[in-house]
Amino acid sequence: MDSVHADGRAGTATTGVAPGARRDLLPLKILVAGGFGVGKTTLVAALSEVPPLSTEQQMTSLSDGVDDASIVPEKTTTTVAMDFGRVTIDDSLVLYLFGTPGQSRFWFMWDELARGAVGAVVLVDLRRIDDCFAAIDYFENRGLPFVVALNAFPGTDGVDDDLVRDALAVPPGHPLVHVDARDDASCTRALIVLVEHALARST
Amino acid sequence: MSVDRRQRPQAEGGRVVPNYAFTAGRTRSLAGSDMPIEALVTATEMGLAKAPGMPPEARAIVEASTEPQSLAEIGALLGVPIGVARVLVSDLAAEDHLAVHLPLVGTDGRPRRELLERLLDGLRAR
Numbered sequence: 001m002d003s004v005h006a007d008g009r010a011g012t013a014t015t016g017v018a019p020g021a022r023r024d025l026l027p028l029k030i031l032v033a034g035g036f037g038v039g040k041t042t043l044v045a046a047l048s049e050v051p052p053l054s055t056e057q058q059m060t061s062l063s064d065g066v067d068d069a070s071i072v073p074e075k076t077t078t079t080v081a082m083d084f085g086r087v088t089i090d091d092s093l094v095l096y097l098f099g100t101p102g103q104s105r106f107w108f109m110w111d112e113l114a115r116g117a118v119g120a121v122v123l124v125d126l127r128r129i130d131d132c133f134a135a136i137d138y139f140e141n142r143g144l145p146f147v148v149a150l151n152a153f154p155g156t157d158g159v160d161d162d163l164v165r166d167a168l169a170v171p172p173g174h175p176l177v178h179v180d181a182r183d184d185a186s187c188t189r190a191l192i193v194l195v196e197h198a199l200a201r202s203t
Numbered sequence: 204m205s206v207d208r209r210q211r212p213q214a215e216g217g218r219v220v221p222n223y224a225f226t227a228g229r230t231r232s233l234a235g236s237d238m239p240i241e242a243l244v245t246a247t248e249m250g251l252a253k254a255p256g257m258p259p260e261a262r263a264i265v266e267a268s269t270e271p272q273s274l275a276e277i278g279a280l281l282g283v284p285i286g287v288a289r290v291l292v293s294d295l296a297a298e299d300h301l302a303v304h305l306p307l308v309g310t311d312g313r314p315r316r317e318l319l320e321r322l323l324d325g326l327r328a329r
């Protein structure tokens with residue numbers, strides 16, 4: 001009994017399926033990252049077929065005691081709210097979008113979220129461009145495909161894409177789109193560019 | 204543009220984590236904490252038959268899962284953290300009251316190419 005599955009399917013997935021139940025259901029996920037107030041929830045809401053839901057993830061981490069050098073590092077549990085939406089792709093594929101907090105102290109959470117993800121949309125507000133650096137660092141380090149999405153806030157138009165790529169220190173030609181996070185078609189376009197990029201990188 | 208990503212120190216607390224992959228053939232139980240947040244669950248016939256006698260949370264999960272639900276949706280439905288939803292779902296799956304549909308990834312830990320192609324087709328058709 002050879003337990004090696006060529007496709008690497010994770011685990012014995014569909015035991016005990018009711019007769020007639022769909023056996024080939026497959027979830028996919030895309031992360032939506034970026035700084036505070038950059039439009040993550042708005043983008044998820046624009047794409048989702050259900051109103052965005054919110055879920056909580058509990059994170060256990062070692063507090064580093066930076067606020068008080070006398071504190072012995074101790075285990076702390078933090079609860080992080082995360083919103084998500086759902087897009088039915090076809091009769092068996094369901095895509096989930098997870099809006100993720102953008103600070104690097106949430107990396108513990110990102111590790112779990114990034115596992116098996118198609119990729120990430122990194123939302124950027126050009127008025128606060130450095131808010132997205134942590135996310136870009138993270139996805140680059142983990143080799144997760146990502147697209148840079150410049151959100152159309154007032155006063156952010158007319159900026160040269162190559163200057164933005166340069167400031168973000170992403171390679172020339174790295175996928176970059178302009179989005180209005182409130183607009184479904186615009187957000188869909190960002191996902192398409194991301195998936196094309198992921199496909200170009202896949203073997 | 205006054206800020207440049209190269210001009211600042213590396214992100215603080217950069218934890219280097221080995222690339223995780225759903226390695227082919229890795230043996231593990233579904234009840235483990237590996238069930239990802241997007242894993243889908245569907246109620247089994249047995250689960251639906253037994254639902255009326257279940258504790259309220261288990262019953263709510265099984266009955267909601269007549270339509271596929273992700274672990275994230277179960278958590279939102281019950282108003283509990285993902286970790287709690289994962290335990291409840293794992294217990295129900297162990298008793299065959301729920302079927303769990305896990306993501307399909309290649310040896311590189313990324314969704315397989317044909318899935319990306321189907322995803323692309325689906326998005327373009329929107």
Ligand SMILES: Nc1nc2c(ncn2[C@@H]2O[C@H](COP(=O)(O)OP(=O)(O)OP(=O)(O)O)[C@@H](O)[C@H]2O)c(=O)[nH]1
Pocket residue numbers: 034035036037038039040041042043099151152153154179180181182
């Ligand atoms: N003009 C404009 N406003 C936007 C756009 N996207 C989002 N906003 C507005 O920006 C504000 C913040 O958007 P959110 O979607 O809540 O941002 P978020 O990233 O989820 O914020 P946090 O979860 O608090 O970090 C809201 O008032 C949105 O209406 C956009 O594309 N254009």
Ligand SMILES: [Mg+2]
Pocket residue numbers: 040041042083099
């Ligand atoms: Mg939000």
